[in-house]
Amino acid sequence: MADYSPHFSCLIDVGTCDKAARALALFHELRDADQDAGDPQVSGFCLSRQDAPEGSTLWIHDDEHGDVEAVIRFVLRLADDLDLTGLWGFQYALTCSRPRLDAFGGGAHAIDLGARKSIGWSSTQEWLAAALNGEDLHA
Numbered sequence: 001m002a003d004y005s006p007h008f009s010c011l012i013d014v015g016t017c018d019k020a021a022r023a024l025a026l027f028h029e030l031r032d033a034d035q036d037a038g039d040p041q042v043s044g045f046c047l048s049r050q051d052a053p054e055g056s057t058l059w060i061h062d063d064e065h066g067d068v069e070a071v072i073r074f075v076l077r078l079a080d081d082l083d084l085t086g087l088w089g090f091q092y093a094l095t096c097s098r099p100r101l102d103a104f105g106g107g108a109h110a111i112d113l114g115a116r117k118s119i120g121w122s123s124t125q126e127w128l129a130a131a132l133n134g135e136d137l138h139a
Contacts, residue, residue: 003097006068009061010090011050012075019082020049020056026081027074044070060090068092072109076116085114094125 014020027047034040044067050059060071071090078084089110096103105125112119131137 002100002103004103005062005064005095005097006066006092007062007095008045008066008068008071008090008092009059011057011059012078012088013057014078014082014084016056017054019084020058022082023047023058023078024049026078030074040070042070042074043067045074047074066092068107068109072111072118075111075113076118079111079113079116087111087119088113 014023024047027042030042034043044062044065046059046061046063048059049055050057060075075088087110089108091106091108093106094104102125105123105128107121107123109118110120111117127137
Protein backbone atom coordinates (compact mmCIF):
# COMPACT_ATOMS: atom_id res chain seq x y z
CA MET A 1 0.00 0.00 0.00
CA ALA A 2 1.26 3.49 -0.84
CA ASP A 3 1.61 6.17 1.81
CA TYR A 4 0.83 9.71 0.60
CA SER A 5 2.18 12.59 2.66
CA PRO A 6 2.66 16.37 2.54
CA HIS A 7 5.93 17.68 3.97
CA PHE A 8 6.96 21.20 4.91
CA SER A 9 9.45 23.13 7.00
CA CYS A 10 9.18 26.90 7.40
CA LEU A 11 9.80 29.79 9.76
CA ILE A 12 7.55 32.54 11.05
CA ASP A 13 8.87 35.55 12.95
CA VAL A 14 6.21 36.75 15.37
CA GLY A 15 8.14 39.89 16.30
CA THR A 16 9.02 39.52 19.98
CA CYS A 17 10.14 36.92 22.48
CA ASP A 18 6.89 37.43 24.40
CA LYS A 19 4.80 36.72 21.31
CA ALA A 20 6.86 33.61 20.57
CA ALA A 21 6.19 32.33 24.10
CA ARG A 22 2.48 33.08 23.71
CA ALA A 23 2.42 31.28 20.33
CA LEU A 24 4.04 28.19 21.85
CA ALA A 25 1.64 28.26 24.79
CA LEU A 26 -1.33 28.48 22.41
CA PHE A 27 0.02 25.61 20.32
CA HIS A 28 0.42 23.38 23.39
CA GLU A 29 -3.02 24.38 24.70
CA LEU A 30 -4.63 23.48 21.36
CA ARG A 31 -2.64 20.25 21.10
CA ASP A 32 -3.81 19.20 24.58
CA ALA A 33 -7.42 20.03 23.63
CA ASP A 34 -6.99 18.04 20.39
CA GLN A 35 -6.49 14.84 22.37
CA ASP A 36 -10.12 15.07 23.47
CA ALA A 37 -11.54 16.46 20.22
CA GLY A 38 -12.81 14.62 17.18
CA ASP A 39 -11.63 17.44 14.86
CA PRO A 40 -8.05 18.31 15.88
CA GLN A 41 -6.84 21.87 15.23
CA VAL A 42 -3.07 21.48 15.33
CA SER A 43 -2.41 17.90 14.31
CA GLY A 44 -0.05 17.33 11.43
CA PHE A 45 2.68 19.75 12.39
CA CYS A 46 5.13 20.67 15.14
CA LEU A 47 6.03 24.11 16.46
CA SER A 48 9.24 25.03 18.23
CA ARG A 49 11.44 28.05 18.81
CA GLN A 50 14.04 28.31 16.07
CA ASP A 51 16.49 30.67 17.68
CA ALA A 52 17.68 31.29 21.22
CA PRO A 53 15.11 31.38 24.05
CA GLU A 54 14.93 35.17 23.70
CA GLY A 55 14.22 34.99 19.95
CA SER A 56 10.98 35.55 18.08
CA THR A 57 11.28 33.05 15.24
CA LEU A 58 9.25 29.83 15.30
CA TRP A 59 9.85 26.71 13.25
CA ILE A 60 6.79 24.98 11.78
CA HIS A 61 7.37 21.54 10.30
CA ASP A 62 5.51 18.33 9.68
CA ASP A 63 5.71 15.38 12.02
CA GLU A 64 5.71 12.64 9.37
CA HIS A 65 2.34 13.44 7.76
CA GLY A 66 1.86 17.17 7.46
CA ASP A 67 -1.45 18.99 7.42
CA VAL A 68 -1.16 22.10 5.24
CA GLU A 69 -4.65 23.35 6.15
CA ALA A 70 -3.92 23.02 9.88
CA VAL A 71 -0.83 25.22 9.47
CA ILE A 72 -2.88 27.86 7.66
CA ARG A 73 -5.59 27.81 10.36
CA PHE A 74 -3.01 28.07 13.13
CA VAL A 75 -1.07 30.91 11.51
CA LEU A 76 -4.30 32.85 10.93
CA ARG A 77 -5.18 32.28 14.60
CA LEU A 78 -1.72 33.51 15.61
CA ALA A 79 -2.14 36.59 13.41
CA ASP A 80 -5.39 37.37 15.20
CA ASP A 81 -4.24 36.57 18.75
CA LEU A 82 -0.82 38.26 18.42
CA ASP A 83 -1.89 41.09 16.09
CA LEU A 84 0.61 40.07 13.41
CA THR A 85 0.89 42.05 10.17
CA GLY A 86 2.70 41.69 6.87
CA LEU A 87 2.88 38.85 4.40
CA TRP A 88 3.91 35.30 5.21
CA GLY A 89 3.96 32.11 3.22
CA PHE A 90 5.28 28.59 2.98
CA GLN A 91 5.88 25.79 0.50
CA TYR A 92 5.06 22.12 0.79
CA ALA A 93 5.93 18.92 -1.01
CA LEU A 94 3.54 16.08 -1.78
CA THR A 95 5.27 12.71 -1.64
CA CYS A 96 4.41 9.06 -1.87
CA SER A 97 6.17 6.00 -0.51
CA ARG A 98 5.74 4.20 -3.84
CA PRO A 99 5.83 5.37 -7.44
CA ARG A 100 2.26 6.33 -8.35
CA LEU A 101 0.92 8.56 -11.08
CA ASP A 102 -0.15 11.99 -9.84
CA ALA A 103 1.22 11.21 -6.37
CA PHE A 104 4.03 13.78 -6.34
CA GLY A 105 3.94 17.54 -6.48
CA GLY A 106 3.75 20.48 -4.20
CA GLY A 107 2.55 23.97 -3.75
CA ALA A 108 2.75 27.19 -1.80
CA HIS A 109 0.41 29.44 0.17
CA ALA A 110 0.67 33.19 0.75
CA ILE A 111 -1.12 34.80 3.71
CA ASP A 112 -1.78 38.43 4.54
CA LEU A 113 -1.41 38.35 8.32
CA GLY A 114 -2.91 41.81 8.83
CA ALA A 115 -6.02 41.02 6.77
CA ARG A 116 -6.18 37.56 8.40
CA LYS A 117 -6.67 35.75 5.09
CA SER A 118 -5.00 33.64 2.48
CA ILE A 119 -4.19 35.78 -0.55
CA GLY A 120 -3.05 33.09 -2.94
CA TRP A 121 -1.82 29.61 -3.49
CA SER A 122 -0.16 27.55 -6.15
CA SER A 123 -0.22 23.86 -6.99
CA THR A 124 2.42 22.28 -9.21
CA GLN A 125 -0.06 19.67 -10.38
CA GLU A 126 -2.59 22.28 -11.52
CA TRP A 127 0.13 24.45 -13.06
CA LEU A 128 1.45 21.53 -15.09
CA ALA A 129 -2.03 20.54 -16.30
CA ALA A 130 -2.67 24.14 -17.41
CA ALA A 131 0.72 24.34 -19.15
CA LEU A 132 0.07 21.10 -21.05
CA ASN A 133 -3.35 22.45 -22.10
CA GLY A 134 -1.67 25.54 -23.58
CA GLU A 135 -3.12 27.93 -21.02
CA ASP A 136 -1.40 31.16 -19.96
CA LEU A 137 1.12 30.08 -17.32
CA HIS A 138 1.40 33.54 -15.80
CA ALA A 139 -2.32 34.26 -15.44
